[in-house]
Amino acid sequence: MAFSLDTMEQTLERLLLEREIEQFLYNEAELLDERRFSEWIDLIADDMHYHMPIRRNVKFGEHHRENSDSDSEISWFDEGKETLAGRVRQINTGIHWCEEPFSRVRHLVSNIQVDSVDGDEVHVRSRFIVYTNRLADEVNLFVGKREDVLRRDPDTQWKIAKRTIILDQNVLLEKVITTFF
Amino acid sequence: MVSINKSRGDRSLRSLVDPDNGLIARDTYVNEAIYQQELEQIFSRAWLFVGHETQVPNPGDFIRSRMGEEEVILVRDRKDQRLHVFLNSCRHKGMKVCRYDDGNTLVFTCPFHGWSYDTDGRLVGVPYYNDAYSKELDKSKWGLHEVAQIANYHGTIWATWDSKAPSFEDYVGSWAPSIQHCFQSTDGEDNGVELFSPVMKWRIPTNWKFPGFSFAGDAAHVAMTHRSVNAASIGPQGNRGGSERFPMTAPFPSQVYSSADHDLGHGGQNTIYENTGARPYRDTWHTVPGVDEYYRMTNEKKQKKYAGKYMPPGGHGGGHFCIFPNVILDHWRILLWHPHGVGQTESWRMFQVDKEAPKLVKDAQRRYVMRYCGPGGLTESDDMENWNYAFPASLGTIAQRLDYNFEMGLGHSHPDEEWPGVTLNYRISEEPARARFRRWLEFMEASSWDDIHPVKKDKK
Structure with missing residues (x-):
């Protein structure tokens, strides 16, 4: 359903939901930045789809082809909870050299918009700047947009049921992507 | 000719590169003038x-x-x-x-x-x-x-800017069947694969030779660089035993060697088959129903095709090799290392899949290569860390007084009787890199293809 501003009650309901979603996303960023990866994995629904397409330069009129298609094409990431949990196990081995020693990571999340509510699921858009700083002087910057589906959950309040990460790069200018978005 | 003003004095290229003794001066990876000469003398001439x-x-x-x-x-x-x-x-x-x-x-x-x-x-x-x-x-x-x-070689497109370059077949020499094999579908049909789209492209802060000359054949890095990968269980068979980086393969009389063509500069790590026929299939895709059935079926066809015939070295069954200067091939991926400045490389990945495979097989293969490869790949991400920090650590005044060591396996190689021009060594050796540098020196010193082996056949 789309929101209407008919009544004060509906307005308050929308504000409370937006506030709740914002706090959830900020808390998620806190877990990632503080390397509490196992707790982050707990926020992910078992059927979660995590997709970061590769972005093409395409001709005007072909923008439907701009982001690589999760159904048939190659993406930077296109996986579910099982693989994400594997990545966390790998980081926590202490011998995953591109994250050993750990990078210093900050997720700045902004422009949070609740797009629609569909039963117990909420569609949310946000923007991110992820800054990583590593060893003596390595700096990486990832800027983009996320399109999330969050699902109400009795244990964790919300779980991430779907996340599409639209990274604003074509040739990736960072040497690796070992942080989560 | 490049002149180098380093603490070791002016040195010719020949004095920087000593494949016979496995010693390579660091200048070859970090010197801007040498890099410019590579663009002119290698990338403007080679296929x-x-x-x-x-x-x-x-x-x-x-x-x-x-x-x-x-x-x-x-x-x-x-x-x-x-x-x-x-x-x-x-x-x-x-x-x-x-x-x-x-x-x-x-x-x-x-x-x-x-x-x-x-x-x-x-x-x-x-x-x-x-x-x-x-x-x-x-x-x-x-x-x-x-x-x-x-040249269109079994679907792969190659090109050279130099009209004096020999034909593609002469350029790749006895590696042609191995290339052909990499682009057969799993049922053994020639030209049976297509590539997934789009191409993975990313920049890494290192000289192109770190990955280009070492990726194929540097089997010694696996145990250390990729130690963390098994913990993540990313292989198609998930948690099911053995090394999880690759599907388990059925036992088949074969031997893995490091391989080097000291005339042409190609080589890497290749499986050489001691029996005719194709390796039997072993189920490895239990996590995705239907995939094993497909690959078992194509494998039966392949066994019929190779009945009484030896499979070419490498390709299906293990190993990948470099076609000089910057292409690495195996049966499921193509790796390119484009020079992008002396200390920058643009890394590309493309992935083959059987053209005729059903969608569920293509999807399973695609998801596997995305987990494995590229800047987010569980395996390849650790490669980047090593290549990238080896470059700045080689830039210093003191560092450049030192050679890189490529001695592994020196003096322990033997020519392969069945494979013309190819030298084999223990499966872990730096034989391929030494061959690459021998070829590199030939290109860098030559004034034209007249001085580079093999000379174009119709020229004289």
Whole structure:
């Protein structure tokens, strides 16, 4: 359903939901930045789809082809909870050299918009700047947009049921992507 | 000729590179003048991998690719459907005539002044041709700059800027069957694969030779660099026993060697089969129902095809090899290391899959390669860390007084009787890298292809 501003009650309901979603996303960023990866994995629904397409330069009129298609094409990431949990196990081995020693990571999340509510699921858009700083002087910057589906959950309040990460790069200018978005 | 002013004094290229003793001066990886000479003497002459015919299946289809530092367009002509490779630079004032990654087009029109080129490269449109050029411009001389030679080898497209280069078959020598094998589908049919789209492209802060010369054959790095991977269980068989980086393969009489062609510079790590026939199939895809059934079926066909015949070294069953200078092939991926400045490399990945495979098989294969490869790949991400920090650690004044050590396996190689020109060594050795440097020196010293083996056959 789309929101209407008919009544004060509906307005308050929308504000409370937006506030709740914002706090959830900020808390998620806190877990990632503080390397509490196992707790982050707990926020992910078992059927979660995590997709970061590769972005093409395409001709005007072909923008439907701009982001690589999760159904048939190659993406930077296109996986579910099982693989994400594997990545966390790998980081926590202490011998995953591109994250050993750990990078210093900050997720700045902004422009949070609740797009629609569909039963117990909420569609949310946000923007991110992820800054990583590593060893003596390595700096990486990832800027983009996320399109999330969050699902109400009795244990964790919300779980991430779907996340599409639209990274604003074509040739990736960072040497690796070992942080989560 | 490059002159080097380092603490060890002026040194010729030959004194920097000593493949016989496995000693390579660090200048070869970090010196700007040497890098510029590589662009001129290697990347302007060698046969380079440009793409695959399935990337441009229809008339007018194009992709942007690279040869060395420079952008090229691989395009299928609208009229006779021949493939062309052009420098992506307008002949008028140099602007890129194509800025889309891929697509289909009638013409390439330069956004600067509007010169237009047909898909066969001919200049067909020049604004103000009548009034400003008085119809005097000879359009036939100003078509897109095309490579000197192009080859379609079992679907793979290769090109060279040098008309004096030998044929592609002579350039790759006895590695041709192994390349052919890498582009067979799993049932053993020639030209049976297509590539997934799009290409993974990313920049890594290191000299192109770190990955280019070491990736194929540096089996010694696996145990250390990739130790963390098994913990993540990323193989197709998930948590099921053995090394999880690769599908378990059925036992089959074969031996893995490091392989090196000291004349042509190619080589890496190859499986050499001691029996005829194809390796039996072992189920490895239990996590995705239906995939094992497909691969078991194609494997049966392959066994029939190779009954009484030896499979070529490498390809299906293990190993990957470098085609000099910057292409690494195996049966499921293509790795390119484009030079992008002395301390920058643009790394590309492309992935083969059986053309005729059902969607569920293609999807399973695709998800596996995305987990494994690229900047987010569980395995490859750790490679980047090592190559990237080896580069700055080699830049210092003191560091450059030191050689890199390529001695592993020195003096323990033997020629292969069945495989002309190829030297084999223990499966973990730096034989392939030594061959690469021998070839590198030949290219870097030669004034033209007249001085580089093998000389073009129709020349004399």
